[in-house]
Amino acid sequence: MTCQHLGYARTVTATRWLTAPEDRAWRGYRRMRALLDLRINRDLTNDAGLSEPDYDVLSNVSEAPGRTMRMNELAARMLWTRTRVSHQVRRMEQRGLVTRGECPGDARGAMVELTEAGWSAIRAAAPDHVRSVRDNLIDLLSPEQIATLGDIADHVIERLTMDERKPG
Amino acid sequence: MTCQHLGYARTVTATRWLTAPEDRAWRGYRRMRALLDLRINRDLTNDAGLSEPDYDVLSNVSEAPGRTMRMNELAARMLWTRTRVSHQVRRMEQRGLVTRGECPGDARGAMVELTEAGWSAIRAAAPDHVRSVRDNLIDLLSPEQIATLGDIADHVIERLTMDERKPG
DNA sequence: TCAAGTTTGGGGACATGTCAACAACCACGC
DNA sequence: GCGTGGTTGTTGACATGTCCCCAAACTTGA
Numbered sequence: 001m002t003c004q005h006l007g008y009a010r011t012v013t014a015t016r017w018l019t020a021p022e023d024r025a026w027r028g029y030r031r032m033r034a035l036l037d038l039r040i041n042r043d044l045t046n047d048a049g050l051s052e053p054d055y056d057v058l059s060n061v062s063e064a065p066g067r068t069m070r071m072n073e074l075a076a077r078m079l080w081t082r083t084r085v086s087h088q089v090r091r092m093e094q095r096g097l098v099t100r101g102e103c104p105g106d107a108r109g110a111m112v113e114l115t116e117a118g119w120s121a122i123r124a125a126a127p128d129h130v131r132s133v134r135d136n137l138i139d140l141l142s143p144e145q146i147a148t149l150g151d152i153a154d155h156v157i158e159r160l161t162m163d164e165r166k167p168g
Numbered sequence: 169m170t171c172q173h174l175g176y177a178r179t180v181t182a183t184r185w186l187t188a189p190e191d192r193a194w195r196g197y198r199r200m201r202a203l204l205d206l207r208i209n210r211d212l213t214n215d216a217g218l219s220e221p222d223y224d225v226l227s228n229v230s231e232a233p234g235r236t237m238r239m240n241e242l243a244a245r246m247l248w249t250r251t252r253v254s255h256q257v258r259r260m261e262q263r264g265l266v267t268r269g270e271c272p273g274d275a276r277g278a279m280v281e282l283t284e285a286g287w288s289a290i291r292a293a294a295p296d297h298v299r300s301v302r303d304n305l306i307d308l309l310s311p312e313q314i315a316t317l318g319d320i321a322d323h324v325i326e327r328l329t330m331d332e333r334k335p336g
Numbered sequence: 337t338c339a340a341g342t343t344t345g346g347g348g349a350c351a352t353g354t355c356a357a358c359a360a361c362c363a364c365g366c
Numbered sequence: 367g368c369g370t371g372g373t374t375g376t377t378g379a380c381a382t383g384t385c386c387c388c389a390a391a392c393t394t395g396a
Binding site: 038041070071072082083085086087090103106108109110 | 373374
């Protein structure tokens with residue numbers, strides 16, 4: 001992102017290229033993301049036979065009363081599109097982790113419900129998953145770094161969910 | 169990840185569930201990642217007609233002398249698998265952004281070279297992309313937060329690339 | 337020399353996620 | 367009541383990325 005090699009002369013509004021610390025943070029974020037996601041996904045697959053999206057769905061639905069949740073609410077909680085939830089739930093239904101049912105009171109709606117297999121799967125997966133998250137992220141950081149990571153995320157999330165409502 | 173609802177009694181080695189600040193950081197990281205990636209990808213697509221992987225490849229190859237790089241080196245720089253580079257380059261070749269050629273001195277090798285269209289694309293895309301990165305991440309953070317993000321990333325990357333050599 | 341192992345790039349099958357479009361349904365105004 | 371517009375979930379087409387496996391070429395060591 002320091003981009004001198006692209007050889008710009010002068011643009012209409014001069015581009016503010018990233019400074020060295022900014023570039024370090026940006027490249028670092030992207031590299032961390034790539035490695036961390038891959039690792040956590042692999043651990044989850046090896047330990048429990050679940051993908052990260054599988055785990056997220058199971059985790060969220062398992063928290064709901066009756067281990068049942070409306071598709072729409074699931075999408076809202078996870079910040080997923082309805083399309084994505086639909087695809088994911090269909091695949092998980094084929095594997096016997098969840099079932100889809102009708103939504104009482106709204107004929108458009110659909111409910112996702114954990115099967116016994118789904119409930120067992122999330123219970124079996126959770127401890128190993130937490131260990132993986134600790135080993136590869138949390139336990140590497142100081143309490144101050146953990147707090148700062150939370151702060152950073154909150155800022156970015158606030159900015160981006162604000163845009164959701166009023167794009168600019 | 170506080171996971172009380174899963175109702176564990178006592179496991180063989182007790183699971184250290186995440187504390188409140190740890191949980192905030194982990195959930196925050198994941199939510200930030202989802203929103204930020206989506207946004208930056210969308211900006212890139214709208215502004216320049218490129219995906220993030222497209223941009224990464226163009227950016228890396230454009231830095232090489234002669235705007236040519238061996239597949240293998242490209243993979244190493246980006247921490248991508250060779251398979252991934254292969255797929256990505258094939259797609260980009262079909263769209264006229266790069267060409268594939270032989271590697272002098274190693275008949276197994278393949279070189280990726282930017283086309284004129286690829287060179288134009290990265291030059292046109294870079295300023296908007298930097299602006300997007302600033303608007304949605306960098307300019308939201310204090311210099312201290314930027315530094316800490318860099319530190320965090322370095323720790324995680326070091327841990328995960330160490331494992332690459334000696335898995336455990 | 338040459339056999340065995342390593343490196344390099346590619347292909348197929350599959351899982352994931354995006355967008356665009358659609359059909360069915362609800363809610364609100366008149 | 368009833369049409370209009372928003373909501374909800376689904377599907378299809380496509381892009382991306384992973385894993386497993388293969389073929390060709392290089393390298394090493396007996």
